[in-house]
Amino acid sequence: MKELNPLLHSQLRLAVISILMNVEEADFVYLKEKTESTAGNLSVQLDKLSSAGYISVEKGMSGKRPRTTCSITSDGRKAFEEYVEALKTYLNI
Amino acid sequence: MKELNPLLHSQLRLAVISILMNVEEADFVYLKEKTESTAGNLSVQLDKLSSAGYISVEKGMSGKRPRTTCSITSDGRKAFEEYVEALKTYLNI
């Protein structure tokens, strides 16, 4: 049986990647709300995805407040697509 | 976003359930080979699925050797189907 990329086979990281597959970019606050995660957990998981090169994380400012913006990279997109293919063999779809 | 049943969102347990969805029953040795898992890991994960009522585990004898046979229950089947539906919302399929 195919291996399921463990970096993507995690609910929160998968949710983040799934969101980023469908938008140009998304900021920390948006991802936190959409995934209903805590800030701490999200912060850690974004770091992991970023370290793997699956997303790029830009820390900037929006007016006077910090703003962290994330977008998927082509490596991330590829990994996600491979993950979906592997998963399909488990789900019989 | 929908929750992914954590009992099924684990590579080895998902593989086991996936196999059991397609056969009447499967024994320990077969599952071990098909999933390429270690016996210890498989034993633990079968226990979890069994405790949750997702599979039934029969410990019998095949001639003079022990033989553990597993099959999916209707609860397991239902949980798997719900899991697949939830996952689809993540995968955009």
Added chain:
DNA sequence: TTAATAAGGTTTATAATATAAACCAAATTT
């Protein structure tokens, strides 16, 4: 006939992962 090896597992210890709680700095409100 008993020592070694294999088959089929289980138990337990360890490594990895996920999660939440505590914390921090700057801005805003009271």
Added chain:
DNA sequence: AAATTTGGTTTATATTATAAACCTTATTAA
């Protein structure tokens, strides 16, 4: 100027996954 909010990060803890060690019975080899 104290308290609260925003937007996070770091660190400690709980959970999970995994492998290593072990157990019992059966078989084979010496």
